[in-house]
Amino acid sequence: DQRISMYGNSSSPLWEVPVTSDWEWAVDMTEDGEWVVSGSGNTVQVYMESSSVVFWELTMDGNVMGVKLSPDGTTVFVADNNHDGLGNAYVSAYTVGESVPEWEIPFTGDGTVFTASRDGSRLVFCQYTGYNKMWVIDGDNGDILFDAFYANQNPPGLSNDGSVIVNGDYSGNVYLYKYNETLNSYEEKWT
Numbered sequence: 001d002q003r004i005s006m007y008g009n010s011s012s013p014l015w016e017v018p019v020t021s022d023w024e025w026a027v028d029m030t031e032d033g034e035w036v037v038s039g040s041g042n043t044v045q046v047y048m049e050s051s052s053v054v055f056w057e058l059t060m061d062g063n064v065m066g067v068k069l070s071p072d073g074t075t076v077f078v079a080d081n082n083h084d085g086l087g088n089a090y091v092s093a094y095t096v097g098e099s100v101p102e103w104e105i106p107f108t109g110d111g112t113v114f115t116a117s118r119d120g121s122r123l124v125f126c127q128y129t130g131y132n133k134m135w136v137i138d139g140d141n142g143d144i145l146f147d148a149f150y151a152n153q154n155p156p157g158l159s160n161d162g163s164v165i166v167n168g169d170y171s172g173n174v175y176l177y178k179y180n181e182t183l184n185s186y187e188e189k190w191t
Contacts, residue, residue, distance in 0.1 A: 066114025
């Protein structure tokens, strides 16, 4: 009975859509709730708040492991695993309604978590098993701004504009990274 449900100001859903997934599926929405995106299997679907009818759908080459929406709902960021059939991941940006990505970045190996700053300017793609990397990506153009050690299976925390990132590891360490405008990269401020 897995499903996506949109709620308003009551305990009764405005709409529900059944989904099929082995474990879990990625869901995100704009802050005003006007746009919703879900990723399950190799399918990404965008909905409008008022309707359970799919507004736009995209079929990925790999298995969707994360989706994020830009604040205005016009751009969908997707991370998919096994994109090339060889166990490698991609992170891509799509304008809603377009099937060709604005940009696309390949990564050796599969990803573990995918998250974004609230304003959509920074994306974070993390790989745990065998790779132990946290990659920070510019949401506008797909440039990789920073990478760091990553030993976790949970997403790091980002400030609203992505200028501060907090991450932890399974050894009990907490890391704080701050964006440096001059370097166009992040610096570890403390551990």
